[in-house]
Amino acid sequence: MKRALISVYDKKGVIEFSKELIALGWEIISTGGTSKVLKEAGIDIIDIEEITKFPEILDGRVKTLHPNIHGGLLYKREDEEHIKTLENLNIHSIDMVVNNLYPFEETVKKEGVGHDEIMENIDIGGPSMIRAAAKNYKYVTVVIDPSDYSKVLEELKSEGDTSMELRRALARKVFQYTAYYDSLIAKYFNSLDSIEFPEFITLSFKDKDSLRYGENPHQKAAFYREINDLEGTIAGAIQLHGKELSFNNINDGNGTLEILKEFDEPTVVAVKHANPCGIGSGENLLEAYNKAYESDKISIFGGIIGANREIDEEVAKRINDIFIEIVMAPSYSEKALEILTSKKNIRILQIPNIMRKEYPFLDIKKVLGGILIQERDIRFLGEELKVVTDRKPTEAEMEDLLFGWKAVKGVKSNGVLLVKDKGTIGIGMGEVNRVWAVKAAIERAGEKVKGSVLASDGFFPFKDSVEALAKAGVTAIIQPGGSLRDKESIEEANRNGIAMVFTGMRHFKH
Numbered sequence: 001m002k003r004a005l006i007s008v009y010d011k012k013g014v015i016e017f018s019k020e021l022i023a024l025g026w027e028i029i030s031t032g033g034t035s036k037v038l039k040e041a042g043i044d045i046i047d048i049e050e051i052t053k054f055p056e057i058l059d060g061r062v063k064t065l066h067p068n069i070h071g072g073l074l075y076k077r078e079d080e081e082h083i084k085t086l087e088n089l090n091i092h093s094i095d096m097v098v099n100n101l102y103p104f105e106e107t108v109k110k111e112g113v114g115h116d117e118i119m120e121n122i123d124i125g126g127p128s129m130i131r132a133a134a135k136n137y138k139y140v141t142v143v144i145d146p147s148d149y150s151k152v153l154e155e156l157k158s159e160g161d162t163s164m165e166l167r168r169a170l171a172r173k174v175f176q177y178t179a180y181y182d183s184l185i186a187k188y189f190n191s192l193d194s195i196e197f198p199e200f201i202t203l204s205f206k207d208k209d210s211l212r213y214g215e216n217p218h219q220k221a222a223f224y225r226e227i228n229d230l231e232g233t234i235a236g237a238i239q240l241h242g243k244e245l246s247f248n249n250i251n252d253g254n255g256t257l258e259i260l261k262e263f264d265e266p267t268v269v270a271v272k273h274a275n276p277c278g279i280g281s282g283e284n285l286l287e288a289y290n291k292a293y294e295s296d297k298i299s300i301f302g303g304i305i306g307a308n309r310e311i312d313e314e315v316a317k318r319i320n321d322i323f324i325e326i327v328m329a330p331s332y333s334e335k336a337l338e339i340l341t342s343k344k345n346i347r348i349l350q351i352p353n354i355m356r357k358e359y360p361f362l363d364i365k366k367v368l369g370g371i372l373i374q375e376r377d378i379r380f381l382g383e384e385l386k387v388v389t390d391r392k393p394t395e396a397e398m399e400d401l402l403f404g405w406k407a408v409k410g411v412k413s414n415g416v417l418l419v420k421d422k423g424t425i426g427i428g429m430g431e432v433n434r435v436w437a438v439k440a441a442i443e444r445a446g447e448k449v450k451g452s453v454l455a456s457d458g459f460f461p462f463k464d465s466v467e468a469l470a471k472a473g474v475t476a477i478i479q480p481g482g483s484l485r486d487k488e489s490i491e492e493a494n495r496n497g498i499a500m501v502f503t504g505m506r507h508f509k510h
Contacts, residue, residue: 003072004096005129006038007031007048007064009103010146015041017098017149024156029094031063032056051092064125073097073132077139096141096152097133101126101177105184105227122185127178134171141167142174180204184227196362197373203364214247221247232356233257234349237328240337242347245326248273249304249347253326256306259410261357262380263308265422268292269410272303275430279407280423285309289318291423296444304328308355311336330354377409377507386481386502388490393476393499397453401478401501404455409507413457418445418474420452434458438465442472449473457507459483463492470496480506 004026008014011034018028018038030038031048038045048063049055051072056063072094075082086093102123107113133142141162143152148170155162183202190198205224214221223235223245230236234253239245245253256271263281268288270278277299280291285307293300301322307315307329316336319327326347327340340348357378365372387393393401404419411417411429414437418426426445428437434456442449450473459482460466466489469477477493481502493500 001025001027002095003027003029003046003092004098005029005048005064005069005094006045006098007034007126007129008098008100010100011037013146013149014038014098015043017146017153018043018045020153021096021156024153026096032060061124064129067091069094069129070132073129073140074136076136094133095139096143097129098143099126099130100144100146101130101181104181108184108188109227109229118188123181127181130174131178134174137167137171138164142170144170144174144177148173180206191360196375201371201373209244211247211250212244215251219247223247223250226361228360232261232351232353233359234328234351237349237351240332240348240350241341242326242345245347249326252304253306253328253349255410256304256328257351257354259407260306260308261355262406262409264355266309267307269306270295270300270303271306272299275412276407276410276417276424276427277303278424279410279417281403282422285311286314286318289315291421293318295424295427300324306354311340313339316340328354377509379505380406381503381505384504386504387499388481388486388502389493389498389500391494391497391499393453393501397476397499398501400453401455401476404453405478405503408455408457409509411457411509413508413510415457415509416441416454418442418449418452418454420448425449425452434460435462435464435468438468442468442474445472451475453477455479457509459486459506460489461485463488465489466492466496466498466500470498474498477501478503480504482506 004021006018006028007030021028022043028045029048029051030045035045035047052066052068054066068091071086071091075086102121104121107121108118130142130144133140141152151166152162155166183204186202187204204227207225209223211221211223213219225235234250234257252271252274255274256269259269259276260267265281266285266288267281269276270292278292278295280288282288282291302325304326305319305324310331310333311329312333313335316339320339320343324346326349328349328351330352331350340346361376363374363376400419400422403422404417407424408415408417411427414431414434415429416437417424418441425448426441428441431437445452452474453476454469454474456479459480461483462485476499478501481504490500
């Protein structure tokens, strides 16, 4: 007679599953709370103490950690020496383990939870047992997910046993789960001592969304979420309308949010291919949208729009004038939703607490053979702003310079942008030469360039950028400073009456 050891925290479906096993002629060993639930349902079970000949001790901390359990799981069924050992020690075979672990993830997420409670929810016997069963999957079936009960029963009824393919798939699931479970525990212990970069890195992601394809149609892709509080992120967005998000939608949407979070006043950010094509702030969201749209009326087509205020009817009408892939906002008026959902293909995301800035996330980039990990770039300025030219910026120029300094953080390096009245008018991004980025921004701004200010994510290595800006009519510049030729750039600015401010901090984005 085959035996199953059933000990589950999540008891969904376990009574029905156990009854089916009994009907198929299996015996059931059980422990603690699961034993009680099954007995109350009228199911005959063997208590774990009958197998171990030892009581559960230490408030249940030790109950399945016993040779009579692990011997019955781990022996090789065709190995004569293994069989003799079990016979001599009167150890019975255990052919199935049904177990899911203490809810460490749910516990550590609880508001106000104490350290002792977290420690008590680190499962020890469970992982040992399911890993033993998974290691010996050639002979043993291990089930950790109630959704797999039906697959197991189907094969037992039709074939009399589970197939090797199913047992291997279930074993794979075990090792993925225990690796994830242990990564959460390691992450918690790192947090106790504020360790951001430990000796061994374990990353915890779950809830896979299969994507149609990756960056390009020939690339497979999926989206996994972190376990942290996801409010205010693309991963925690509520989709109100439209087809599923793509790889590029998620990547570009995240970039939009990163820029949007820099601004407290009503602001709209438009992004295309991971770069902003328009950013605008105003007294209200309609004014902000108009500035973002006017920045680049062509590139915004087919782009992503993020707003940090509720989208109302007027803004929705303006958005619907063109084709937009995604709209993101903390909320929408009833009329705005009616207008936006009139278009079938637009994706509408609601992101509560969209202005949240602080997250326990790290920035991760994959390279061949490794990963690069860094803190997120959430700082704004280094030391105090330093005016390095003879002329100081006017109050209006300084307002635009600070707007530009926030905005340029979201531009791929080498990145610069021109600003007028808290709206971008020309953006130069992703160039290998800074003066090329400057010239691209000037060209895109057109006649609006006169009287604008420029923000640069890195210092000017030569004075050629200042010369080009002076010729175009730019009146003020904000940049990190720190070049060996800063003096030449400052002198060129002074010759042309340009105000220049150093921030003491750069914001490269690759």
